[in-house]
Amino acid sequence: MSKRLRLSPQTLQVFETFLQSPKEWRYGYDISRDTDLKSGTLYPILMRLADHKLLETAWEATDPGKPPRHMYRLTADGLRFAREELRGRIGRRASRPALGRA
């Protein structure tokens, strides 16, 4: 399933944010602030990751009388996939010849 996932630089940014504290639940607005992504970019990524079962979601009841808040964290598959992808990207970047250098 995860093979068909389109990995944009923004998705990788979201992965990086989740990997900073893999077990911690994150709120949408916090991820948006950490990544500098607007809601119109961030939520389609979260929706896609959840559809591919790479992201788990939960509702957190905060203040009484207020609606619960949606939280997100990567699933075990998501963590594995994110780590592999980020490692792969870094590896590819390192093996690329540096143009212009003597």
Next chain:
Amino acid sequence: MSRALQFASRFLHVVVKHLPAESQPWGRAILREMDFIQSPWSLLSWSIGGACALFVYSVRLQLSTFFQETLGDIKRSGPKQTIVGLLWGLGIAGILLGSCVLGYSALLHIPRLQQRWDRVIDAGLIFLLPEAAYLLAISQLWPRRRSAAIGILLAAAILFTHVVFHHVAHI
């Protein structure tokens, strides 16, 4: 500024209210985050961006359900029956369009109509009337004879494309 705030909040509330059931959790999630945003412009941007994301997600879900249902129907009824249904739908659409073209040709024999209402008759009989009839037929046939409805839908799309190309070429 407060108007922008009010607009942002109301806009997203209305969008979430009209979302299909499957997209509702995401809608409520985006809406709830607005309680934690301080800057009015960030709120406005959050609201509009969120609405766009929800719209695209809902359309994607609806389309995927539509294709899955249609594929399921085709698998259930078998390819032979599906092709027969499609041809049947295309045939009905062809007869309907043919009748409209005949009606159009008959009306063109009336000189007064030809001079004054030529364009209106042209657009009405060759495009609007058949397309309206197609849509009506599709809505009626969709629950019972889906392959025939898809045939008519195909004809409607072909006619629409033809008219668009015709106008683009003659402008």
